[in-house]
Amino acid sequence: MNDERCQSCGINLAPSTHGSNKDGTPNMDYCSKCFQRGSFTQPSLNIQGMIQKLAENISAQLRIPEGRARILASAIIPLLKRWKQPEIAK
Ligand SMILES: [Zn+2]
Structure with a gap:
């Protein structure tokens, strides 16, 4: 079982990703x-935006509404x- 997830977007992490x-x-x-070269690719994305992105992802992957x-x-x-962090990583 591999339940290692990206700690930003929640997708499963494989060595290549x-x-x-x-x-x-x-x-x-x-x-x-x-995350590339030490910083987030979308630093201004907020938690609501990320939930929406993951929801679209899960919906397409699992074919659920x-x-x-x-x-x-x-x-x-x-x-x-x-x-989880109270402050955004700088
Ligand atoms: Zn990610």
Whole structure:
């Protein structure tokens, strides 16, 4: 079982989808869509925006209505490291 998730968008992380640190090494917390070369690719994205993105993703992947997918996404996103922090990473 691999339940390693991107700590920003909630997708499952595989070795090929890890983001990168400033020095080019793989970042273990975030995927390549969210985090590249040491910073977030969409720094202004807020938690509501991310829940919406994940809901669309889940809806397409699992072929369930978006309303249901949003309930799942709302349960996942707030637990992730990026959104748990009281301050946005600088
Ligand atoms: Zn991600």
